Amino acid sequence: MPFFDIFLKADYENITTLRLHKDTSLFLSCECQGCREISDSFMALNRNEQTSISGSRGTANLVFKCKSCKKECSVDLVSTFDVTDDNKPQQFAKLECRGCKPSELSLRDGFEAISEAGNTFDDIDLTEGEWYGYDEDAKVPLGITNVEIKINKC
Numbered sequence: 001m002p003f004f005d006i007f008l009k010a011d012y013e014n015i016t017t018l019r020l021h022k023d024t025s026l027f028l029s030c031e032c033q034g035c036r037e038i039s040d041s042f043m044a045l046n047r048n049e050q051t052s053i054s055g056s057r058g059t060a061n062l063v064f065k066c067k068s069c070k071k072e073c074s075v076d077l078v079s080t081f082d083v084t085d086d087n088k089p090q091q092f093a094k095l096e097c098r099g100c101k102p103s104e105l106s107l108r109d110g111f112e113a114i115s116e117a118g119n120t121f122d123d124i125d126l127t128e129g130e131w132y133g134y135d136e137d138a139k140v141p142l143g144i145t146n147v148e149i150k151i152n153k154c
């Protein structure tokens with residue numbers, strides 16, 4: 001079963017930690033390992049959802065059929081990790097894929113960040129690859145910018 005590590009790199013201003021909410025979906029496109037077709041839309045991957053895999057007793061967080069060769073593929077969100085302010089790519093999710101591999105990830109809303117003053121900011125939207133806020137306690141601006149995603153096969 002191939003595993004894939006998702007790495008996230010960003011520039012942080014007065015932010016110490018970034019993480020995905022436990023209920024938040026990741027959106028990804030996948031490349032079919034049968035015919036190499038890449039899905040033409042982003043699919044939601046949510047660890048709270050379980051769909052049956054055909055012909056097995058197993059389930060996965062995301063099950064879909066390749067539009068081109070009809071092969072069934074499935075993806076599980078195995079875990080997510082806190083990303084800390086460290087100027088280099090850090091692992092923030094681990095996926096297990098059957099029949100496909102992740103091609104691209106689309107970040108949307110549902111992220112949570114902790115400021116240097118220790119305050120939690122939820123519902124952070126990274127759709128545009130950046131987020132700006134303000135910490136009232138510390139009276140400092142907050143920022144998450146230049147967000148980049150990298151997918152590595154384990």
Ligand SMILES: [Zn+2]
Pocket residue numbers: 032033034035036037066067068069070071
């Ligand atoms: Zn296919």
